[in-house]
Amino acid sequence: MPVSAVPSLVGLLLSVAPGSAQAADTQHVYAEDQLTVAPVVLRQPPTVYPDSLKRSGIGGTVRVSVVLDAKGRPDSGSVRVVSTPDTALNGPARAVVAGTHFAPGIATAPAPIYGEDDSLTQKPALLFGPPINYPEDLRRNRIQGRVVVQAILDTLGGVEQESIQFVVTPDPGFLMPVSQYLALARFRPARRNGRLVRLIVHMPVDFRLRGVPFPCPMSAEFRFRCRP
Numbered sequence: 001m002p003v004s005a006v007p008s009l010v011g012l013l014l015s016v017a018p019g020s021a022q023a024a025d026t027q028h029v030y031a032e033d034q035l036t037v038a039p040v041v042l043r044q045p046p047t048v049y050p051d052s053l054k055r056s057g058i059g060g061t062v063r064v065s066v067v068l069d070a071k072g073r074p075d076s077g078s079v080r081v082v083s084t085p086d087t088a089l090n091g092p093a094r095a096v097v098a099g100t101h102f103a104p105g106i107a108t109a110p111a112p113i114y115g116e117d118d119s120l121t122q123k124p125a126l127l128f129g130p131p132i133n134y135p136e137d138l139r140r141n142r143i144q145g146r147v148v149v150q151a152i153l154d155t156l157g158g159v160e161q162e163s164i165q166f167v168v169t170p171d172p173g174f175l176m177p178v179s180q181y182l183a184l185a186r187f188r189p190a191r192r193n194g195r196l197v198r199l200i201v202h203m204p205v206d207f208r209l210r211g212v213p214f215p216c217p218m219s220a221e222f223r224f225r226c227r228p
Contacts, residue, residue, distance in 0.1 A: 029067055035105040039068055039072060039105040045096055047093075047096050059085070065078070065080045068104060114192055114198065120192050122188070122189075129184070130181060132181045132205065133177045135176075138207070143173075145174075145207060147168065147206075149178060150163075151165070151182065152199065153198065156189060157186050163200075164179065
């Protein structure tokens with residue numbers, strides 16, 4: 001996957017927690033926990049400790065947020081004091097952060113997501129799916145129907161669990177067994193121009209009772225077939 005140096009919110013010993021500062025330009029700003037490689041301090045100017053505070057024994061940690069550009073340079077306009085034991089320490093802390101040079105953070109670009117209508121050279125196919133448990137209370141009440149799920153298939157053929165959305169369901173009681181099924185199901189991944197790709201798909205899951213007519217749901221948006 002491609003990687004790139006990116007602007008980021010960072011924390012130092014003097015400036016730890018990421019703050020709410022915004023970049024001066026329109027580039028996307030990443031927090032530290034969004035980076036594959038965190039920024040590293042290369043050069044840092046000495047800290048000027050105010051004599052009055054030193055004589056009074058006042059010290060502590062000043063927490064500062066700052067935005068770094070793609071070359072590891074602090075954006076001086078973004079330096080913000082988040083917390084401080086004494087306001088007289090704010091100026092020296094800001095000066096240290098603004099004068100520090102970093103090795104920039106690196107973010108891994110996420111793989112693009114394609115749709116089922118894109119030019120795929122290999123469509124996904126179900127390879128394995130565990131048995132789906134029919135909720136007993138819904139069976140007793142003779143409730144059946146079709147659940148339609150939207151999800152992203154990754155390049156290994158698994159379902160990205162955080163991507164699951166239930167588009168249609170005849171009863172909320174069907175959601176748990178479908179979620180359990182998708183957690184274990186494995187698919188042949190999609191390919192585009194010969195390369196494995198992430199794909200957003202819509203999948204129907206039918207809950208049918210024996211001996212009970214099953215009305216096949218039809219819509220202009222989803223044209224899934226029903227088994228006889």
